[in-house]
Amino acid sequence: MNNVPDNKDFTMTTSGREGIRGWLNPTRYGWERVSYWLQRLTGLGLLIYFIGHVYETSSLTNGINAWNSMLQLTQTLGGHLFLLFVIGASTFHTVNGIRLIFTESGKGLGKPGRPDYPYHAASLNYKQKSGIWVAILLACIAMLYGGMVLFGQGG
């Protein structure tokens, strides 16, 4: 009895691809996956900021009043929180980006060798992982300072 169809007959299969859902739940695979997720998220956020920033500065062409009313938007609570996100996102994206320039060039990942049980991946070492922690820490410090300036006296 041979009921096994060949590959072409698997018409009822679904692709099984996770799609963008696969980017979510970053905690399943460790710090590198968290960094991947944050790098994408901050990158998208900064792109949105960049578009908004170009729109904001282009209001200058409509005169000083238009510029001033646009500037008022950043003086609201929502505007301050958005700027705080931009400070944190740009700091994390820059520092983690520098880490990625090194790791994606094969630097700081260790050398291939004979794997022994229980296998530990050389590339997931603490040297490059610490770059993620430093990026998160610096982003937090930058946001803290930014928050003090924005919400402090005269903010």
Add this chain to the structure above:
Amino acid sequence: MGEENKKVVLKVFRTNYNKNESSHYDEFEVPVNRWTTVLDALLHVKSYSDTSVGIRYSCRMASCGSCGMKINGRPSLACYTKISELNKDVIVCEPLSNFPRIRDLVTDFSQFFDHHKKIEPFIHNDLVPLDIKDKDDLVEFEQSPKEVDDYLQFSYCIKCGLCYSACPTVATDPSFPGPQALSQTYRYIADNRDNDKSTRFNILDERHGIWRCHFAGSCSAVCPKGVDPALGIQLLKGHMMGFSKNDKKVANLRAKNKE
């Protein structure tokens, strides 16, 4: 003795796409010991509860790579995952993500193997004729232990597909070769018997090629054989950009000087 009476609930993803069945989960109570693996538990279900559960397995010792599946949301080999190590009373078994599903826990590996074949996973060497008629045409290659170490860990790949399932790039781009094929490319490039880097570089240096990897490291986190595909891929990128020290070039120059 009390340990032998412990039971866990095995929640198994069920469907049959060839019969248009909608997907659902079936729950089975399975007795477990300290050494019971998820595969043992699934085989217990097949023997005593429901013979129709579809699984693929063979060696039961993490050598064949057949029993890959998502166990509690993480790609793992069922024969290599002890239930006691999961520390859960409910074990969820699902088919590997990023693979077309066939039935229950069985997935279709055709596309995965196509990516593997595309990178030409064999040694290219001009000195060796492809069809050897006379045994005197056979060429012997000298390799030092250091030169073997450069690629050995990548040759331990069992093609289980766990890295392919965990990769976030594969999740959105079917044309991306995936961690397995990319790390195997490095395996041949790092091998000093191979002397055709440019062919493989041309295969990978394209829109959906190696540059789509952004070092999420998930492939290396799930690899059951210590292959560390992420390391191979990043070293390969380094070679392609000319950053890495080219050990092979140095070895070839030394060999030429010897002559």
